[in-house]
Amino acid sequence: MTLEPMTGDAPAVTVRSLTKIFGGGATAYTALAGVDMDVRAREFLMLVGPSGSGKTTLLSILGCVLSATAGSAVVLGRDVTTMKPDELPAFRLQKIGFIFQGHNLIAALKSRDNVALVQELRGVPRAQALKDADEMLVAVGLAGKEHSLPGDLSGGQKQRVAIARALVGAPPIVLADEPTAALDAHSGHAVIELLKALTQERGTTVICVTHDPRIFSFADRIVNIEDGLIRPDDGSHS
Amino acid sequence: MNTELPPARRAMVMMRVGITMMLKDRARFVGTVAGVVFAVVLAAQQLGIMFGLLQKNTMFVDSAAADIWIAPPGTELFQPGQRVPASTIDLARTTPGVHLASPLVVGGGTIKKPDGGNEGITLIGTDTSTWLGGPWNMVAGAREAILQPDTMIFETADREKFGGLNLESIREVSGHLVHVGGFTWGLIPFGPSYAFAEIDAARDMLGAASNRVDYVLVTVEPGMQTEEVVSRLKARMPDLKIISGPDFHTAIVTNLLKNQLGMSFGLSTSFGLIIGLVIVALSMFSSVIDNLREFGTLKAIGCTNRDLTALVLAQSVAYAVVGSLVGLFLVTRMAAGIRSARLVVITPAWLTGLVPIVMLVLCLLAAVLALYRVRKLEPGMVFR
Ligand SMILES: Nc1ncnc2c1ncn2[C@@H]1O[C@H](COP(=O)(O)OP(=O)(O)OP(=O)(O)O)[C@@H](O)[C@H]1O
Ligand SMILES: [Mg+2]
Numbered sequence: 001m002t003l004e005p006m007t008g009d010a011p012a013v014t015v016r017s018l019t020k021i022f023g024g025g026a027t028a029y030t031a032l033a034g035v036d037m038d039v040r041a042r043e044f045l046m047l048v049g050p051s052g053s054g055k056t057t058l059l060s061i062l063g064c065v066l067s068a069t070a071g072s073a074v075v076l077g078r079d080v081t082t083m084k085p086d087e088l089p090a091f092r093l094q095k096i097g098f099i100f101q102g103h104n105l106i107a108a109l110k111s112r113d114n115v116a117l118v119q120e121l122r123g124v125p126r127a128q129a130l131k132d133a134d135e136m137l138v139a140v141g142l143a144g145k146e147h148s149l150p151g152d153l154s155g156g157q158k159q160r161v162a163i164a165r166a167l168v169g170a171p172p173i174v175l176a177d178e179p180t181a182a183l184d185a186h187s188g189h190a191v192i193e194l195l196k197a198l199t200q201e202r203g204t205t206v207i208c209v210t211h212d213p214r215i216f217s218f219a220d221r222i223v224n225i226e227d228g229l230i231r232p233d234d235g236s237h238s
Numbered sequence: 239m240n241t242e243l244p245p246a247r248r249a250m251v252m253m254r255v256g257i258t259m260m261l262k263d264r265a266r267f268v269g270t271v272a273g274v275v276f277a278v279v280l281a282a283q284q285l286g287i288m289f290g291l292l293q294k295n296t297m298f299v300d301s302a303a304a305d306i307w308i309a310p311p312g313t314e315l316f317q318p319g320q321r322v323p324a325s326t327i328d329l330a331r332t333t334p335g336v337h338l339a340s341p342l343v344v345g346g347g348t349i350k351k352p353d354g355g356n357e358g359i360t361l362i363g364t365d366t367s368t369w370l371g372g373p374w375n376m377v378a379g380a381r382e383a384i385l386q387p388d389t390m391i392f393e394t395a396d397r398e399k400f401g402g403l404n405l406e407s408i409r410e411v412s413g414h415l416v417h418v419g420g421f422t423w424g425l426i427p428f429g430p431s432y433a434f435a436e437i438d439a440a441r442d443m444l445g446a447a448s449n450r451v452d453y454v455l456v457t458v459e460p461g462m463q464t465e466e467v468v469s470r471l472k473a474r475m476p477d478l479k480i481i482s483g484p485d486f487h488t489a490i491v492t493n494l495l496k497n498q499l500g501m502s503f504g505l506s507t508s509f510g511l512i513i514g515l516v517i518v519a520l521s522m523f524s525s526v527i528d529n530l531r532e533f534g535t536l537k538a539i540g541c542t543n544r545d546l547t548a549l550v551l552a553q554s555v556a557y558a559v560v561g562s563l564v565g566l567f568l569v570t571r572m573a574a575g576i577r578s579a580r581l582v583v584i585t586p587a588w589l590t591g592l593v594p595i596v597m598l599v600l601c602l603l604a605a606v607l608a609l610y611r612v613r614k615l616e617p618g619m620v621f622r
Pocket of ligand 1: 022023029030049052053055056101
């Protein structure tokens with residue numbers, strides 16, 4: 001069982017005047033100061049900017065793990081800033097694949113169980129979920145590592161399992177926050193190459209935060225963010 | 239689009255993850271189970287000893303084979319030093335529904351050791367025509383030995399204490415020379431052990447009047463209701479305490495629990511449970527803290543609070559089950575090891591059945607702190 005990828009040219013993400021203020025009073029901090037951004041379906045977008053510019057904050061709001069202060073963020077046709085809190089987990093589960101800076105795997109679970117868990121939560125019977133997981137692990141180049149625990153894998157392998165977990169069941173959007181930051185240059189390059197290839201063949205929309213100029217070339221488009229605002233001179237390239 | 243997973247199946251998925259996580263962290267698992275085992279062992283052991291002590295105080299009543307006891311007013315325990323009028327026996331015997339009515343004499347006596355010292359005994363004078371209140375649990379000799387002149391039956395566990403008693407040993411009991419005619423096993427109440435003599439011999443040794451009666455033990459005629467006979471006896475002897483054997487047992491237990499045993503054993507039992515609760519609670523809480531990122535990740539990928547509750551509760555149920563089984567095994571072994579004539583640890587079947595239930599409640603309570611932390615966890619933390 002797979003999720004349907006976005007079809008047509010409807011934008012995958014539309015962000016308008018998105019504002020996030022942490023705290024209040026004298027210590028209030030504006031992390032996002034009115035962001036406007038569109039992401040097309042099937043686009044591989046990289047979000048870059050200096051440390052503290054608001055990249056993670058933006059990604060967190062799009063990923064429905066952080067609430068916005070003002071503005072709107074329409075993800076796959078739904079404004080996530082107005083969704084009820086109890087709707088968010090199901091939305092994340094069904095629509096969004098997450099890749100974190102660390103692999104964030106469950107240490108006690110074998111790679112295949114880490115991947116299959118997402119499918120099982122989506123309602124896929126266990127046998128099928130394990131099959132999906134094993135196929136996904138083969139796709140990320142980890143054939144034979146299905147029964148390995150994360151602790152027995154290298155950093156690059158763990159991040160591949162994380163990619164498998166994010167992509168299994170083909171969610172329409174993948175959000176990645178510095179997925180190569182914890183890896184050496186070689187594995188980082190391999191991991192992003194893999195992510196690009198797999199998401200392209202599945203028609204997945206990707207928003208990938210990165211600091212790493214060596215992987216910029218994989219982006220369909222690069223968006224610069226600075227002080228909580230998208231830099232206007234932003235252009236697309238491919 | 240995928241179908242919604244039924245809540246029960248979804249909970250099963252999460253429980254499997256929880257159990258896997260629990261077993262992976264072997265040191266913590268062992269430590270937490272040890273906490274539950276500690277609580278089981280301490281609580282069950284304390285209760286077992288308490289039941290053993292209660293039994294010491296009720297065993298005479300339980301074994302005397304009397305349906306009804308006639309005792310001096312105000313009697314709360316079976317102990318020496320109380321009297322009923324000698325006429326009580328005839329009054330009882332002539333009450334319709336009474337089958338047998340036997341006098342019993344109970345007094346404090348001393349036994350003189352060969353080296354000169356003295357030890358206390360609880361001297362029981364038994365009516366050998368009915369044997370109500372006679373010796374039981376005989377391990378040497380026969381109860382009929384006390385039919386021989388100046389012959390008594392003593393407690394085997396006190397043979398050393400009484401200066402190396404053997405069958406046919408001769409000792410001075412409260413100034414009278416007696417033969418040892420037999421031994422009982424485990425007849426040691428709170429006070430000195432029971433030592434049995436024929437009732438007139440006992441009166442003699444106690445320097446008591448030849449008609450002294452401390453209790454009257456009654457059996458009812460076959461087919462009679464004990465309660466009915468109790469009320470008839472009460473009507474004839476309004477000033478005496480008349481109580482059925484089972485009610486006397488209950489009264490003794492209630493009295494001891496209210497006055498001393500209940501408090502001290504209640505405290506030590508609760509202590510065991512509280513320590514267990516704290517160990518399990520801290521362990522589960524620290525497990526959540528140590529794995530905060532994993533729980534945050536689960537939330538981020540779409541687990542709900544209910545999912546994570548299932549995960550955590552599965553762990554606490556597993557701790558309770560494993561801890562109860564190991565604990566009960568140890569308790570049984572220890573009770574067998576401790577068992578002696580002086581102290582029998584009694585773990586009734588209902589206690590064994592109750593332990594896993596109490597531990598389940600304890601472990602579920604212990605999970606509250608961990609659950610609170612998990613539910614409060616913001617999934618956004620995974621990006622930090
Ligand atoms: N929970 C919070 N409370 C207060 N301030 C916060 C919180 N989260 C983020 N911030 C602040 O918001 C600003 C933007 O943070 P954000 O993590 O989005 O930056 P970033 O672009 O991802 O930086 P980096 O490249 O270092 O990851 C930072 O100054 C940060 O200190
Ligand atoms: Mg960041």
